[in-house]
């Protein structure tokens with residue numbers, strides 16, 4: 001039994017399904033409520049769900065995206081932009097990590113691009129995506145042209161190094177420290193990559209998927225409620 | 236028959252405990268320990284609408300050495316816990332702790348790696364105030380209750396006896412999980 | 420001699436002599452320092468200090484009264500909200516985000532909900548009334564947030580009257596919040612798809628009363644502060660940061676507007692229908708703390724203008740829906756304020772318990788499982804009282820967020836603290852930090 005079309009999806013949704021052409025399957029979830037496989041008669045154990053993120057978008061992208069991407073490709077050279085995703089009116093560029101700093105430099109300095117405001121880094125951990133488990137997601141804004149762009153850079157878990165963009169955007173300082181703190185991504189070239197939110201001697205990187213939520217059991221009279229990450233749940 | 240009747244007018248008899256409690260409760264100076272959302276409600280309580288000055292509580296002290304009551308208003312993170320303990324240690328005796336809000340009382344909705352699950356893991360708490368955030372009226376009520384507690388606190392040998400009694404009771408108390416009955 | 424001082428202990432460390440001081444014990448520090456050849460005083464301010472807006476830790480290196488180096492220590496309020504959300508349904512997420520930046524709960528909620536709505540692809544199906552209510556609450560929230568900023572900022576420089584009147588007006592705003600949402604703070608009122616509940620009866624009259632009250636009392640701040648020589652002496656030219664510095668450090672909000680640049684997402688990238696409201700973006704051209712104060716003051720007037728327009732619109736919208744029509748997203752129960760505060764409406768309970776099995780199943784599914792959100796990521800920034808706030812929301816197609824990250828303006832703005840403080844006096848550090856208005860709940864999340 002396959003649950004590839006979950007029934008309680010909003011009627012209006014179009015994108016993002018495993019069926020959408022170009023979607024990129026990154027994970028397959030099996031079972032539900034903690035049961036797996038066919039031995040279980042409830043049927044939940046046999047459930048399968050593919051996790052598919054929007055894949056690369058073919059040209060033309062529409063709106064100002066084409067011009068900007070072409071310009072950037074010309075400036076940054078071959079292989080810098082691995083993939084362009086246009087999804088829900090937002091432009092995401094997947095950038096090879098060795099090209100990140102030069103891409104950021106061009107994005108900031110070129111007259112026609114001019115993304116001068118750095119909005120932040122957000123780490124995302126995809127443990128099933130072998131070879132590119134850790135993603136750093138940068139949001140940039142161009143005030144001159146009133147545009148927004150998202151850069152996504154990935155690194156394998158075994159070699160979690162991404163160059164720092166602090167030299168281009170000084171604003172990245174704390175954001176990168178935070179991402180290091182929570183995900184363990186090492187930003188090479190950062191002036192002082194230390195923990196920022198957690199205590200200095202904290203072991204581990206708490207917002208990774210393999211780090212438990214860390215809650216404790218809540219006890220009532222005659223009842224125990226486990227923390228949310230160890231409860232049975234929909235997946 | 237008692238002594239009172241033979242005393243001239245204008246003399247009042249009481250216990251030293253009662254007198255001391257009365258004085259202590261009427262001059263309670265809280266230390267500002269604002270941490271999160273609850274701190275804003277704590278400030279509101281000091282502001283004109285609720286006016287904690289009516290209960291002699293408006294003098295929020297920045298220095299723990301001048302404060303008797305620590306209002307832990309907000310969530311205590313693992314990083315903040317040692318600081319909190321240090322502040323507590325710096326306060327002069329006698330001192331009281333009020334855990335304001337569910338976060339300070341039990342960790343509240345943040346049952347995770349970052350938040351201490353109740354400030355009573357770090358310092359002894361005299362009063363727990365539920366709510367997220369508790370309304371200023373609730374904080375005022377907690378003030379009154381802690382005043383009452385201070386008024387009736389014991390001294391010297393009485394205090395020791397009471398502490399021993401409480402200790403003995405706590406050692407034999409059943410853990411929550413073994414209690415029966417309604418979830419109250 | 421200083422080593423025996425019970426209040427200011429001196430310890431020798433590899434870094435030099437370290438004193439533990441908690442106010443009014445400076446004598447022993449000064450006397451103790453005289454013995455040291457190198458005079459470099461590093462003062463650790465906070466994390467428990469009244470003048471730092473909560474649990475901010477400032478590490479100042481001093482030469483006399485001059486700050487030669489300033490650093491921030493943050494994380495003392497790290498709550499792990501982003502991680503907690505990964506184990507709760509999309510709707511429950513609102514309850515968490517509202518507690519991040521606790522002075523602007525409606526902005527957190529709206530930023531999160533707008534991103535979720537973009538992922539769901541229902542951005543253009545949000546009912547008009549829900550949008551007006553969101554704008555109304557956000558603008559009221561901007562007023563209450565700025566009031567706290569001005570009030571605490573005033574308190575820190577000793578202007579206690581500003582604090583007392585600031586909290587007086589804030590209470591008025593909170594009364595409105597309580598009437599509309601049921602709670603004074605941490606409302607969780609804005610939900611993916613709309614808002615939780617319709618405007619209660621009599622709310623419009625209260626809003627009008629509020630506008631009259633504010634029109635009467637807002638000028639008091641200007642009268643108290645604008646030309647007050649002490650106030651100006653403390654704020655003028657303190658915490659200077661120009662436009663280039665703002666851009667480099669990613670600073671947004673009143674700090675940018677105090678440099679004379681009218682950067683406001685409500686105008687440049689409107690959301691929730693802001694393009695249909697008539698308001699100005701106030702600016703000032705001094706790039707200092709005083710400019711930021713004036714910008715905030717003026718913004719409250721503009722917000723009041725928007726609130727008035729919202730009230731006019733709401734008057735004509737009686738009975739319109741406040742939640743998206745798609746029953747698979749909208750919360751199944753219409754909430755009603757019962758005797759015990761907030762709860763499901765009795766009509767709804769009667770319907771699911773006594774009349775319709777299907778309705779019960781639907782209710783059960785949505786409440787326990789929640790809706791699924793198509794896989795992808797979204798980031799919709801909005802203009803919070805402190806600047807650009809946005810939620811980077813990632814979905815894997817499940818009933819819970821895969822990852823939520825908040826770009827909180829307090830976090831980004833606080834990076835400007837060193838550049839604003841280095842070279843100034845210790846007392847100016849307080850003013851400069853207050854003019855940034857960082858809320859530690861937002862910084863640390």
Ligand code: SF4
Pocket residue numbers: 271272273274308309310335336337338339343366367368369518605
């Ligand atoms: S109890 Fe609620 S209001 Fe108080 S700090 Fe915790 S989350 Fe904030």
